[in-house]
Amino acid sequence: MKIVVAIKQVPVRDSPLRVAASGKWIQESDLSFEINEPDAYALEEALQLKEKHGGEVVAVCAGPARAAQAIREALAKGADRAIHIEDENLAESDTLGIARLLAGAVKPENPDLILTGLQSDDLGYGQTGVVLAELLGIPHSTIIMQVEVSGAAIRVKRELEDGWFQHITMPLPATLTIQSGINKLRYATLMGIKRAKTKEVKRVTLADLDAVPAATTVIEKVYAPEKSKQTQILEGDARTAAARLVEKLKFEARVL
Amino acid sequence: MSILAVLEQQGGVWNRMSWETLAAGQQIGAAQGTPVEAAVIGHRIGALAAEAATKKVAKVHAVEHELLEAYTADGFTAALEALVRKRAPTLVLFPHTYQVRDFAPKLAARLGTVLISDVIAVRSGPLWVRQLFQGKLNCDVRAGGPCSFVSLQAGAWRADSLEAGSAEVEKFTPALDASMIRQKPELPFRESARAVDLTAAELIVSVGRGIREKENIPVVEELAKALGAELAASRPICDAGWLPMERQVGSSGQTVAPKVYFAIGISGAIQHLVGMKGAKTIVAINKDANAPIFEVADYGIVGDLFEVVPALVEEVKKAKS
């Protein structure tokens, strides 16, 4: 079974975020980056499916040169090869533009299964996988917590609200968006890191894909959220702040 | 020019967020001078459509077909594509539910555009306000093209501002056949009866990824014990198995409304907030003064939880003795 996993490189969680001078994105120069969290789970799921059913795992990533690091990590964890759609200006694109690039790179691969994360930590659109499936004309399902392959079909467990779930069966090829927590992540081994250096990374440009990531939606401005609620911040060292909080809970909230 | 508000029901029961979406449609429509129509999708939905028609809308479309009885992405996309092509609205609004996440991006893509998802407000333009980086920043998005597709975050518009009225219901039967629908859904289920019912708890101490590792859980357990509170957690803590799933608060966990909710080392992503916004008093302890959790907190301490929580345990014990 041939599985393609879409991984995005995003700023490390808890990065200090500052708005760029353009006002239209964040200042990226002083940040570190990592694989988007649900994408790491999607990769792990692909690796486990390969271990069970055989085949190949191909990682695909659209991003600037720095994204090569995320690709190396995916290869070190066990992906067999990778496709890097390299461009420095993808931040100006939108999900349809990115999905068109991914579709262009994935289509010639003819995979049986495409896994994406359910949502990116930075843009948080939660839709690139769904759009990719539409562009490729294949079925999809979202927020997936379990994947069973049986012959030419898959049965997946889809998460619903409030602790509900649902099983769905659909024919392959298909696209699934994977939820964090579906499995336990592995670490790259030293051997894996060594091997990654010998694995194939195919670099493609926008011209190769013959796709213009023209945006139908544009981010006009990025800014810190306006505060609407008056939070009482209790100042002082840990002791003092804790004592003040207990006083508030006792005399204002009246719960102690 | 018209606005189409897509309402959500499941097995004849409304998703409450539908009314927020319709209220948003009414407000945006009033500001633009644009009529608002509503759509209900399913099978045997006459009563629901009639109920929607008691709101102030220009028309209610009852999109009915036996193949729409159970939700599928393929079926709902095809049905709404047909309705949107027929009515040619300039704006289609959805509640940002799990179901909408599953099909609305596909619908928008089929019509050559992008769903502007999880919107929290609108400014004149229109510019749609949405969150980036799990609520740490906001952005204004401008849509291009003849029709915009927008899904609205839970709680961003208030259902209680919904205006009443009286509208006509128009039945719309999309041309569907079974071969178009590739997903075969089974009945929804719950994993098991919940051993822990957090909904009845008066005090909840909830812990997030700021706790760093499983071995540190006793730090917050101590506080829960001192307060006589239930222990709860954000999703990553339960995903990692540091606390059982049944203690998870949020959109995919429990919805709680205690007297006091202590959010400790929790950033305040919307999927967590929807599960605890109803608490009477919210206390946040976080080392990042800009964490979105402070947006909903009544009291906050900006600091290292490993210093603040033990100090708090001492103070609580003192106050109780």
Ligand SMILES: Cc1cc2nc3c(=O)[nH]c(=O)nc-3n(C[C@H](O)[C@H](O)[C@H](O)COP(=O)(O)OP(=O)(O)OC[C@H]3O[C@@H](n4cnc5c(N)ncnc54)[C@H](O)[C@@H]3O)c2cc1C
């Ligand atoms: C479809 C879907 C459903 C979801 N359902 C849920 C759900 O039901 N419940 C849920 O919780 N999440 C849910 N999530 C995940 C949610 O989006 C967030 O990823 C999650 O809530 C983040 O958890 P967190 O706040 O613990 O972690 P993080 O976002 O990593 O935040 C950790 C916080 O700890 C602070 N911190 C770090 N160290 C310290 C320290 N020493 N002292 C004090 N503070 C510190 C940091 O400043 C940060 O604010 C869902 C996501 C999706 C897409």
Ligand SMILES: Nc1ncnc2c1ncn2[C@@H]1O[C@H](COP(=O)(O)O)[C@@H](O)[C@H]1O
């Ligand atoms: N530039 C990208 N390169 C590879 N995969 C991506 C890219 N952008 C988004 N994805 C995939 O699509 C998922 C959803 O992203 P989003 O629609 O932005 O929330 C991510 O979790 C990734 O798996």
